[in-house]
Amino acid sequence: MKLLVFTRLLLLTITPHSYDIQHLLLNKWKLEEYQIDGEYFPPSKKEKSDFIHFHENMSFTSLSESKQEQGSYLINVNGEYIEMTSETGEKLKAYIVSISSEMLVLQFDFEEVKGLRAYYKATFNR
């Protein structure tokens, strides 16, 4: 946990620009924890194996609460977000709060919870 706190502090200082985001995003990101209203929560039992894998051909695969999904994604540099479109055409927008080669923080505005931040850890070393 200490390591995670350190990474969090470090992330505040990292703000990669435009082309870097695309490069850094190409990884398999494992869910580490959530943040809602400033409070941190570990993933539930069901979410322990959750991940998002962004591929070079602009497709993604993900596991969310034991449910596997795939589709395409786009990065909007000016809007600082990723838009993931599932195979069923459902769209999910995630704001990139911060990204480094080791850590990715995404913010989601779900109907039930607004401003949920998800902290992901990179699986591959780049």
Place this chain on the structure above:
Amino acid sequence: MKTFAYLLIFFVSLNTVFAQDSLQLNTVAFPTNLNIHIEHVYDNRETKELGEVERIAGEKSQLYLSGGVEQAIQEFMDVSLPKSDTSTPVFINVKHLEVQLAQTGVEELTARVYIRLIFFVKHNAQEIQLLEIGHYEDQLFSFSNTSTLHQTHEQRIRAALEYCVVSLMKEPSIQNTLHELNTIERDAPIVNHKITLLEQKPILTKWFNLLTFKKSYSQYYEGWEISYTGFADSDKDFIIPFEFSYGQSKTKSGLVKKEGYSSIDTYVFGAGANGYIKLTPGVYVDLGVSVPIGVEILRDLNNKQSENFLIGIGASQGIKIIPWKDFGLVFGASVFEQVQSSKVFKKDIGFEFEIGVNF
């Protein structure tokens, strides 16, 4: 008081007419794989301002793009789609560009940019449409975090523009058309695919805050209630408002003794739901259902106490009138019916009057 009201109207009008705000569109590059450049941007919008937004509480301002829409978009595109010897000239027709801001929840604001562009190329003095795209960029803000909201309108315009160009990249037939343009003979005809991608979203609707006082009369009870109701207006959907209220009701005098009791006290928790159907602007049908659950304590004329579990079901049908949508009075009237497991008042029917303010 009258003078104050006139002064208030005068200052509100001043703000509405004269407050203008110019947004400087930054030029942040985004990656593309298109070998095109934007030759010219045509501003064909019906309304030339971007929209009217409230910057500080009560102060509205008209938004414009600094340098005009044509120049601002051209400069933005030039950074990511630079002109080269081999790049294909593409033209943009701006059909719509609008900034909106509205309360969409009890503690939530939605800031939106809506853009509608047509990308086209010229071949043999003919305009070949590559893509017509309509796109929304929405962002939610909580009321506690609006300090940076105004600065982000500009960012959403950039995001919307980038989204439109990326959509151009994602369509294989557009890539084919662009490839054909570079390889085809000058006089040869070219297929016009006319791809249209228009996102349909309802217009950001007005959020109503109502503070009302209700007086109710029924066969057996008289009561009052103070309520706060918040809801996002909708022309089509069944509106489910957010509501909390506090009230009291008492048995009509004389009725208790007539039924053979010295007193009847009821303690009830009410669970229920209300919904509105908009008939015309400012006029709503108000429908409600409720399930009261509680206890009834009865004391007969010999002072003997007995308790009775109380459960019931109720329904109400009424009308709510909000004549002034920004600020003003609210009126309502409804009838209600209820059946319950009371030992004395099993069925009840009554009506309610409501008056309050919307703000």
